[in-house]
Amino acid sequence: MESGDDNMDLTEGVYQHIDSTKEIWKALQDMKLGAGSDRWSIHEDARRVFPKDHRTCLVVMGLNPYHQNPAGLKAALPKAWQLTGRVESQINDDGTVNFYFESEHHILMVLEKAPYTYRGWLVALYRWSNRSYPDFLRNIPFKVKILNLPNMYRRPEIVRSIGSKLGQVREVSIIEPTVNRAAEVSVKIDFDIDDPDIFTKEVEIFTNIPPVELGFRYTGLQKFCIICGSLRHEFEVCKDAALLTRRQMELLDTGTNPYLSAEERSSAIRQYLSIRQEGETSRTATGAQTTEEEATVGIITPVGTGARPNAPMDSTTLAGSSVAPEEQGTKRKAPEAANEENERAPKRLVLNQSELEETQGLVVLHKPPPQP
């Protein structure tokens, strides 16, 4: 009579035998049987559908993949376009999503109202047919309002020159003032997705007169890194966060907390700016030079750093910021947390209505000459 142990051994042996047989025959499928006979061709009707499908196809990429999963983009964007059920989509290996539209008219409508956001972060959106272009999925089409430009400089060439510092200028708009409304100056630009947002900049218009401090406001922009201005990550994971003190990080956390009141948030941001100002003043007092790079960061430069996102760190700027990033008490938001936050926050999948319609007869559009 066999013992239980003997039975088990026997059974295992049989299973091993079956497994290895499966593996052997699976591997044998790698023999290129059939490869030598006539080649196959895709049916003509399938070939005809392919270019037709892709003529009305847009490729979409989330700028912050940590918070923008492709399945979410698939579900959210057709709603934002008001084309639910009228656009098909398919996720690509690189995390981009192809959207197949019913008509060219729908594509034009979608492109006209860009940019769009998903979970607060921007998405880049290009025609599939332009996929070989060097700027494919590299730009966001922003309308940028230029604030504080003195009346006398509201001229197309000056405005275009200012706009060109932000991106490739597509259009210049100067709306004249009326009794009911102030003048408005704006540019439509293609903004490089890796450039930091700039919100304030001192601009020298003529060399012999004092510079003016201009403000820039991006229509359709929602979330960005409030330390370096990047469109591609939140401040908690910014590499420049290492240069901030624990207190500064706490203030930024408070300043972006949707559970708090607007007053509590703005108070925190004021304190943050005040600490930063002190840092800049003390650094100036010690004779540190302001670099060209520092000047380009704008209003949200971290204290005493002036570092652009890719600029090397200056060890002299680390004084007073000895807290290592992992020691800083700020909690890092997980993607799920961001999703939840998005549901709390007002939805801002921005559909920019053309503001030109509101300004009939008063808009001065200055389109650039056609590209060669």
Ligand SMILES: [Zn+2]
């Ligand atoms: Zn950053």
